[in-house]
Amino acid sequence: MNVALWLDERGRRCPIPVIALARAQTQWFKDTSAVAQIIGVLADDPAAQYDIPAWCRLKGAEFLGETNPPDGGPGTGYLVQFSA
């Protein structure tokens, strides 16, 4: 899967990882040339597994699932797709 941007939020607790995701979405909406884009969030806060999917439902983003961090490091990767 082609991930356009990884947000490394490992070591940060709720609500910081979700704020980073929301900020990325705002940026994406500002960019008028934006196409559908996949963003990955790396997080080890246990709340992220519930709150990233729940945030996506609330904010019209699509939650694509979890994956291993591409750097082989700790935590979980959460894949989110933004589209208009």
Add this chain to the structure above:
Amino acid sequence: MIQRSIPNLIVPASNVASMTGFAPAPAGFMDAVGGLPLAPQTALAFSRAQELAWSDPARLHHLGKQSALLSDTARASLAASITSSTGVSLTVEQVFFASSARLAANWAIAGFRAVSSISHTAIETLSVIDACADSGLDIQVLSVDHMGRIDLTLTSDVDRSLLVVQAANVEIGTRQDLRGLADQGYSTLVDASQCLGRIEVGPHWSVLMADARGWGGPAGLVVIAVNPSATWAAPLPAPGGWLGSSANVPALVAAATALEVLLPEVVTQAEDAFALTEYLRARLEADVPDVVFSGDPENRLPHILNCSVLYVSGEALISDLDRRGFAVASGSACVADSDRASHVLVAIGAFTGGNVRISLPFGCAQATVDGFIEVFTESVALLRIEAGR
């Protein structure tokens, strides 16, 4: 003739007339699920019972008999109160007491000897879920929708299955359709904690259990009532209604008194609380961006409101509200004892961060709610700036 009124038995008549059915909670207190102050009559009955009923009610001497008299009177009072709140006509012998919800549920489940499996939802309280597992029976976890309602088109083997269900969820307030579930043919163990003393529970249950704290009774007393129409038999003898030889007569006397004095006010209290929580929800929805509410907005407990505030830490929010004079609870991971988010929020797919559980005490004033709205709005805005949102 059994004496059925605790206040009339041990509280001097001159003290009874001037008292209301609940104690005013401290200003800014909005966590009724976590316990309530004892009403004046309840506190008086509790302390009188501690003087009079400290001896084991099973003893044959006169001090034991004195305890037993108070215990029996409180049992009769609860039978009468539960009868009037549910419409199920109970005798004294159909009411029992336990010191914890888990013990109560263990015992209630064991009395359904014909069942071969248990069905429960993922949003029951953890004590009750543990008690279901304790039984050793097969467990089926029933799914609930995003508001916490059981899907009535269930497919389990209803005849042999016991349904264990809360009359209403204590975190998000959603009420279950007990009548619809009974119509499916289930035997039911209904947990009516936070319901008895707040709403009319109705007659659709085989066995009912409820924590006395919900109606302003003391901690450590769970009441069980057995519907005379239920196929149920006590798994072990329970002398005087007490499970597990742990008679705590003063707590029982206080619990019975609390419900007895509250009953005349239940309907008004429910109407007031429902209007206040509805108003609170509407104002927060209008005034604070990115607040999401959980639970059924209509068919719900009157005093409960649950919301999650995006981009704010639950721990920071609860602490800041407390500093500003408002006591509320939270189901966020950073606030929970277990460091895990509320299993109820997880099961309904709700946002678990920045969670606020509001439960209004009896007699909550409009001014308290207005004050909360102001403080909450300010607190959320400041915490979001601090978090970089």
